[in-house]
Amino acid sequence: MITRHSLPSILIVGGLFTIAAVVLGVSVGSTTVSFATALEVMLDHLLPGDLDTSAQADAIVWGIRMPRVLVALLAGAILGVAGTVLQGALRNPLADSQLVGLSAAASVGALSGYWIGYASSGSTVAILLGAAAGAVGAQAVWWLARRVGGEPTRFILVGIGMGLGLAALVATASIAIHDPRIPDVTFWFFGGLGAANWTVVAVVGFFAVVTVGGLFPFARMLDVLSLGHNAASHVGLNVGRVSAGALAFVGLGVGATVGAIGVVGFVGLVAGRVAFSTVGPQHRLAIPASAFTGAIFVALADTIGRVGGRGFEVPIGLITTVLGGAYLVYLITTRRLAV
Amino acid sequence: MAFRTAFTLVTAAVLLAACSAANPDTPVTTSATPSSTFVGIDGVQSDISDTSRIVALNGDLTETIFALGAGDRVVGIDLTTTYPEAAVGLPSVGLGRRLVAEEVIALAPTLVIGDTQIEPQSSIDQIRAAGIPVVILDLQVTLPGVIRKIGTVAGILGVEEEGLALAAAVQADIDQALVVASGATAAPRVGYVYVRGPETLLMFGNGMPTHFLIEAASGIDALGEVGVTFAVPLSAESLVAAAPDVLLTPTEGFEIIGGLDSFLSLPGVSGTPAGRTQSVLHYDEALMLGMGPRTGEALMQLVLDLHPELSTP
Numbered sequence: 001m002i003t004r005h006s007l008p009s010i011l012i013v014g015g016l017f018t019i020a021a022v023v024l025g026v027s028v029g030s031t032t033v034s035f036a037t038a039l040e041v042m043l044d045h046l047l048p049g050d051l052d053t054s055a056q057a058d059a060i061v062w063g064i065r066m067p068r069v070l071v072a073l074l075a076g077a078i079l080g081v082a083g084t085v086l087q088g089a090l091r092n093p094l095a096d097s098q099l100v101g102l103s104a105a106a107s108v109g110a111l112s113g114y115w116i117g118y119a120s121s122g123s124t125v126a127i128l129l130g131a132a133a134g135a136v137g138a139q140a141v142w143w144l145a146r147r148v149g150g151e152p153t154r155f156i157l158v159g160i161g162m163g164l165g166l167a168a169l170v171a172t173a174s175i176a177i178h179d180p181r182i183p184d185v186t187f188w189f190f191g192g193l194g195a196a197n198w199t200v201v202a203v204v205g206f207f208a209v210v211t212v213g214g215l216f217p218f219a220r221m222l223d224v225l226s227l228g229h230n231a232a233s234h235v236g237l238n239v240g241r242v243s244a245g246a247l248a249f250v251g252l253g254v255g256a257t258v259g260a261i262g263v264v265g266f267v268g269l270v271a272g273r274v275a276f277s278t279v280g281p282q283h284r285l286a287i288p289a290s291a292f293t294g295a296i297f298v299a300l301a302d303t304i305g306r307v308g309g310r311g312f313e314v315p316i317g318l319i320t321t322v323l324g325g326a327y328l329v330y331l332i333t334t335r336r337l338a339v
Numbered sequence: 340m341a342f343r344t345a346f347t348l349v350t351a352a353v354l355l356a357a358c359s360a361a362n363p364d365t366p367v368t369t370s371a372t373p374s375s376t377f378v379g380i381d382g383v384q385s386d387i388s389d390t391s392r393i394v395a396l397n398g399d400l401t402e403t404i405f406a407l408g409a410g411d412r413v414v415g416i417d418l419t420t421t422y423p424e425a426a427v428g429l430p431s432v433g434l435g436r437r438l439v440a441e442e443v444i445a446l447a448p449t450l451v452i453g454d455t456q457i458e459p460q461s462s463i464d465q466i467r468a469a470g471i472p473v474v475i476l477d478l479q480v481t482l483p484g485v486i487r488k489i490g491t492v493a494g495i496l497g498v499e500e501e502g503l504a505l506a507a508a509v510q511a512d513i514d515q516a517l518v519v520a521s522g523a524t525a526a527p528r529v530g531y532v533y534v535r536g537p538e539t540l541l542m543f544g545n546g547m548p549t550h551f552l553i554e555a556a557s558g559i560d561a562l563g564e565v566g567v568t569f570a571v572p573l574s575a576e577s578l579v580a581a582a583p584d585v586l587l588t589p590t591e592g593f594e595i596i597g598g599l600d601s602f603l604s605l606p607g608v609s610g611t612p613a614g615r616t617q618s619v620l621h622y623d624e625a626l627m628l629g630m631g632p633r634t635g636e637a638l639m640q641l642v643l644d645l646h647p648e649l650s651t652p
Binding site: 029031033056059060120121122194 | 441462469
């Protein structure tokens with residue numbers, strides 16, 4: 001069956017844009033490495049044979065920028081898919097992992113790891129603790145929301161409340177605990193990719209596979225769920241089980257990104273909206289489409305943040321928020337989004 | 340780390356085997372630059388085989404390297420470097436306290452030297468991952484620490500003799516200032532207010548270089564006495580409670596905020612004896628806070644400024 005948007009076409013178009021984002025991302029940074037040199041270093045690693053690239057260029061392009069771009073892509077994919085799943089399951093076009101408090105819950109987990117001294121920037125412990133806290137946070141919001149009926153609106157309100165409270169706790173802790181080992185408050189609100197290395201790529205990559213791979217089988221059930229919880233129950237869907245299962249994967253994945261790159265807002269909202277409006281309401285297509293959209297959005301935002309050069313970086317979360325906020329206003333003022 | 344050590348050992352063994360196989364009768368030759376290992380305060384052991392291209396991440400370390408006569412090996416400095424003039428024109432890698440690995444790697448150094456103020460750790464890790472040794476020294480804030488720092492840096496660079504000579508000269512400067520200070524008949528209460536801009540206001544107390552300099556200059560660290568430890572945000576209340584007779588501040592920040600009138604209007608300053616008598620002394624930041632080879636000079640200047648009774652016959 002050939003439709004206008006098929007899974008292969010999404011993979012091809014998304015893949016091409018992803019490659020473009022990688023090439024752009026590795027050519028921009030604090031120091032000047034020419035576009036040609038950056039390409040040479042990449043080809044040197046990806047193709048057999050030996051190109052004559054300098055050790056510094058290699059250390060900068062392959063040792064620092066490449067893992068950074070890859071972490072941005074992988075984390076962006078997770079956040080994008082999380083946005084799509086939340087928007088579908090909660091029937092709310094504005095749902096996002098930050099909105100429903102999952103990012104803040106994950107921050108508490110990762111921060112506590114730093115506090116007791118087992119985690120450091122970019123360490124696997126920070127990512128694992130973030131993932132665990134994200135999953136626990138998702139279950140906590142769901143459990144609290146169920147106590148008052150479990151409707152999507154209740155879930156969102158409980159999430160907003162918990163999120164704001166926990167975010168304030170994280171801000172207080174990172175300001176009050178004067179410890180250079182703990183990332184400062186910017187990281188917990190606007191993220192940062194400075195600590196990316198190949199280990200972080202592997203760990204976040206693992207969580208990307210688990211999250212996207214774990215949520216994809218939910219696609220059909222999410223399609224039914226987005227008709228409304230009552231309708232879904234009538235056609236025999238176990239709303240509670242599906243919601244709890246999908247939320248566990250969303251919390252786990254979002255939490256891992258928070259442990260790795262901090263809180264980067266608006267990614268899920270933008271990726272979910274772009275995916276649904278481009279490929280239609282089917283989660284089977286929207287999930288991969290939002291993975292690519294989120295990945296490219298985060299990688300591009302990080303690249304834009306580094307354009308200034310000379311060590312000056314605009315925190316990535318500020319860029320995603322500015323772009324995401326503008327997109328949201330555009331959607332609403334052009335009546336492309338009914339709220 | 341374990342892998343790196345194992346790798347180094349294996350490589351060394353292979354090289355040794357190769358050398359002895361090639362020249363069974365001659366002893367193994369050593370390279371022109373003697374290779375050494377240095378264990379930093381962070382516990383990381385660095386193999387230093389080449390000190391020909393150095394990036395120094397703190398102004399005081401750059402100063403020390405230049406004073407040791409090894410300034411020609413410095414290929415990169417950080418933004419806190421204001422002395423000597425020959426160093427200021429060198430490529431800067433930005434702020435050592437907000438280190439960007441790329442900036443350092445791009446200069447292709449063979450050795451990077453910094454202290455515990457260097458952040459973030461992830462940037463240090465990235466430079467090390469590129470095969471460049473980064474040595475992290477302990478922060479020295481006391482007068483004996485100045486001499487220790489010179490010895491450590493000289494040892495890393497392999498210029499031990501120059502190190503001994505410089506240490507002796509700096510110690511002589513310090514001793515001279517201490518002798519002059521011992522003739523003081525008054526003990527003024529002194530407070531150090533760090534100003535970088537209108538919104539960056541700190542007060543320095545116990546454990547800071549200024550504490551040891553003020554005490555050595557026969558003054559009383561008034562802020563330290565009221566319990567201020569290290570650098571904390573300026574509190575008008577603490578400043579008034581400390582009742583300093585003289586306030587010290589860095590020249591750069593003093594000028595940025597607009598000079599004496601602006602300084603006197605900072606929170607709490609007008610409520611101190613120093614504020615009422617307009618007794619504000621400002622010194623070059625690197626000179627007074629660096630605890631580098633010019634520490635004796637800084638101390639002498641402070642002694643003479645705090646004790647006008649010593650200058651008048």
